[in-house]
Amino acid sequence: MLPELRQRLLREMDSLPIYDIHTHISAGSAFAKTLADLVGYHYYTELTNSAEYRPDFHLGAGPEDLVRQVVERLPLVTNTVQYDWLMVIGEEFLGIRRHEWSAGDWGQLLERAQRTMAEPGYGESVLSKARIRRIYMTNQPDDNLACIDRGLFVPCLRVDGFVFEMDKQAERQRLERASGRAVASSADYEAAVAAVFDRFAAYGMAYAAISTIPNLRTRSVASEEAEGILRRALAGERLDDVTRGDWAAYAMNVVAANCRRVRKPFHLMVGVRRGAYARGVGGQDLFDSLNSLAGYDHLFNEYWDVRFPVSVLSDTTGLELAASCWMRHNLYPSGHWWYGNSPTDIARELRRRLDIVPLGKIIAYYSDAYHAEYILPKFRMYRYELASALAERMERSEEHPNMVPLSFAEALDIAEALLVRNPCSLFEGG
């Protein structure tokens, strides 16, 4: 009976609109223009590079080489869930059938895809087949937000630069450009960040977002202490990790204070190790299984009136996150990020969240995609796990001595809460 239930739940979920609350999709180029935009997604360059290393494989050698390099090695990764994403895109949007990918005629695939993508209504068909209602973006502070279709796209302010890269001149200049203010003191910095927030708020930003290093420690940091650090950076001094950590703690507070001021959530994606793999092609980042949320106590307590949707990269932080969201009123478990975004780990975390976190706080999923085509297969993967968890819950509820039978309608209502109501209420004001 489980498979039948799961299928029924899946069918119903298919008809729900998608609120994709975190992507890297650009409003100006939301849809792929060439197959290279799709197979160039870091998942595929990573997997093919990992399956069969080729020293001559580089990004930037042009779309033809990229497509050739990836498509030639796709047969080596057919077991992966990522492979299935691409197959779905081929079938649903490009008229490419599975066996055609492995035929090796990458030139023909490139051409056919390009033709399809150039057809009028291509983007609309991607949106409508997937029922995509809203795409949240990852915007840099100096992004131009003026011409965005705000019915579809929602700006979100990415603040990694403010927190982790203010010792780099390029990032300081970006902040200056974005805010129209020189940054020579901590007061300048605070005013510049505030100006950026004001601009984003005026354009309907959903939230501020950051990806953090493992085991970040937040704490109260005086502006004077931060100013000392900034001055050393401005003088060209190379900062050590401790000093960079002090700045990060200070800047997290500045960002959180601005979230409080403009009444927007602060979305955390916790625990990435950047640049770990030197020969990565399109992907050098990993995570650390040693990752604690304890360092966020100050942030979460001090900014008790700011809402923090939180994703974690390490599976080992999964229960710590779920427990923290059960306890802390201002924490929300958000999606299944990157290395945690595969069936085994989604299944476990989803069950934990459904069992111990108040229903209204659970944010189902986001695609993290760079092009809209990926939204459908990724959400399908998640929805399959959600349908499995709910079908199991229905069956368990029939026989569990503590439960009463969960109806199909009630199971579906849980799905709607996670997929639609909760993201709307947290990010769209209701």
Place this chain on the structure above:
Amino acid sequence: MLPELRQRLLREMDSLPIYDIHTHISAGSAFAKTLADLVGYHYYTELTNSAEYRPDFHLGAGPEDLVRQVVERLPLVTNTVQYDWLMVIGEEFLGIRRHEWSAGDWGQLLERAQRTMAEPGYGESVLSKARIRRIYMTNQPDDNLACIDRGLFVPCLRVDGFVFEMDKQAERQRLERASGRAVASSADYEAAVAAVFDRFAAYGMAYAAISTIPNLRTRSVASEEAEGILRRALAGERLDDVTRGDWAAYAMNVVAANCRRVRKPFHLMVGVRRGAYARGVGGQDLFDSLNSLAGYDHLFNEYWDVRFPVSVLSDTTGLELAASCWMRHNLYPSGHWWYGNSPTDIARELRRRLDIVPLGKIIAYYSDAYHAEYILPKFRMYRYELASALAERMERSEEHPNMVPLSFAEALDIAEALLVRNPCSLFEGG
């Protein structure tokens, strides 16, 4: 066939007596006197506070306000296993049906519950419906143990104060009161602790118990070193974390030596971060996913003739605990504690323990409850997972190339070992 097997196993387990080897139930007020005693359990104040934060929600505003605050927000946490515990209590003990909780008439619920609780035989019916045979308590060193019904209640000496709070005058005074000795030196401290143990042993204590901070490090500490620390504390000096850790290592040895002397186990509950959530209502504690058992090597090796039942708070310590209990003769995996006490995490740890830990060492479960009403729903939750694991094992045994079919009687025998025989043998001397 799995559901049928599980049901049969559950039915048989229902008829077993409950030995609840760790609770916070007081012998003098084991049963709720008002609904506030039940919905005031920290699980509910936490979940409702987390689901919808209200600045006016405080403990201590009286039972009516507490009931109102919690019951009003119960509809926000209906997905949780904790909600189901409360529903079971309503149905089994209070005559309150599920839909009545969500009707919002908290005043009526409060009144009805109070009436039921005041009926003669209420407590007995809670005990008999749940088949509760024994309730182990959490006693402070100065608790009066004289008038306890020792057929039902078993005293257990909580030693957190001895180990983590001897720098607080109130805790030192408590030890002095409990032992009838002044504590001005490490020799005094050791004598006072011994006196407390003697008194508890005379009253049939089952074990000493402690909840520890993450990554505690035990080691040999000379009495002279401890005396230095104690003198600083007596002089009112504020101790830093390193010094507090030195004291803790010393005190762990003192406690273990007394367990050896009176031949009682030392029950460890490992890895809680106290006071993490500043705005918690009835619950501020979390855990750290970074938690190692390596720091306990000294304790476990040195006190090789003391038995250590061990619970861990972090899921990440689950296999480390199971492996340690497979290796170390004096370690026993004990229950599923707090944040680890939900179906996903119970299911995983239970299977691990059943596969690699000698059967006679596995202590199934304890409720950790503050009132006896919670014992039944919590044990039911555990028994469902145990029945699932055993039914699966029966099915697997039919087809696994390394196994022979596990009979129903053998599966049930495993359940009895975990639920009855092992706790009796470890804690009741037979």
Place this chain on the structure above:
Amino acid sequence: MLPELRQRLLREMDSLPIYDIHTHISAGSAFAKTLADLVGYHYYTELTNSAEYRPDFHLGAGPEDLVRQVVERLPLVTNTVQYDWLMVIGEEFLGIRRHEWSAGDWGQLLERAQRTMAEPGYGESVLSKARIRRIYMTNQPDDNLACIDRGLFVPCLRVDGFVFEMDKQAERQRLERASGRAVASSADYEAAVAAVFDRFAAYGMAYAAISTIPNLRTRSVASEEAEGILRRALAGERLDDVTRGDWAAYAMNVVAANCRRVRKPFHLMVGVRRGAYARGVGGQDLFDSLNSLAGYDHLFNEYWDVRFPVSVLSDTTGLELAASCWMRHNLYPSGHWWYGNSPTDIARELRRRLDIVPLGKIIAYYSDAYHAEYILPKFRMYRYELASALAERMERSEEHPNMVPLSFAEALDIAEALLVRNPCSLFEGG
């Protein structure tokens, strides 16, 4: 349908040859000569010692005492997967039926087993019943490799001594003996290690192997720095942990450079805590749930042209390993080691690997056995989990919106890749 599919897959897998890519089997005594060789396996001394501690239980008291001590306490560990391994050996190779183990007549068992083991063709029957094609050994640098049956046995160079024990005179002397060179400088050390590699390469070594401490940090270390450490060790100085870590980092590079030179993989088994349990009988080691792969960045990046099959001991490093193998072209997830070698943890890691690591990189399993009899039951345990995972994948593929049906032949092909093709390609050159 799942059980039927699983059975069909299991039957097909049973007919595959076994390439057991890591064992402690010695070419000269691959098969047990007495029951003590089998029940003396550390798993059984550990479990029986843990189940019921006896101060008089020591290794080295002779085979009779060993058999008695273990067999008397086997009834205490019948729930464990390890018990089932031994039962299978009894049934398949020794004609001992399950109920006979618990009859307590250990003397009779000892005698019967010895008789069977002494029969001509005993070893061959173990090999052929299990379809063992190749046994990879764990060879010390000074092992005599001349007379090995290289159709069956493959030498592998264990380098723990080079890396972690060069401050011990016995280990330096072993290296000198193995290489025929005095070791008085870092240049000597490098030349001696190279000489050992040359000799092993001439005998067809498969790889170099090491088991590492938790959280090892690799880095570039100059020969001069290493020389300073070596001189202090030669002078009899006791080295602290930091200095030992510096040497280890240096030596890991020396070993990796030799792997590069002779074009052989470097097999890592990550994260063991040696000597944790003081009263262990045949086993004192545990692991630390705190274990990060971050410290291996230097090794993996710098020796990008060396292949690193990697096992981890802690479950908490499971996803970090899978993600690293998805990213890094020169990392291969290898087997399920020791405390991770039980159904719950195999099942999880296997699914993760099948979902995110390129198929051709996944090394299924190795037995880690000391006698060939253990290969069959251990591989059966693994194959049952693999068959489960593949049967589930077949069923899921029928209904998953991103998948197309996985055929039986395709599922079996995945099994063959993991069990046969991948180990052959990585370790046998094709």
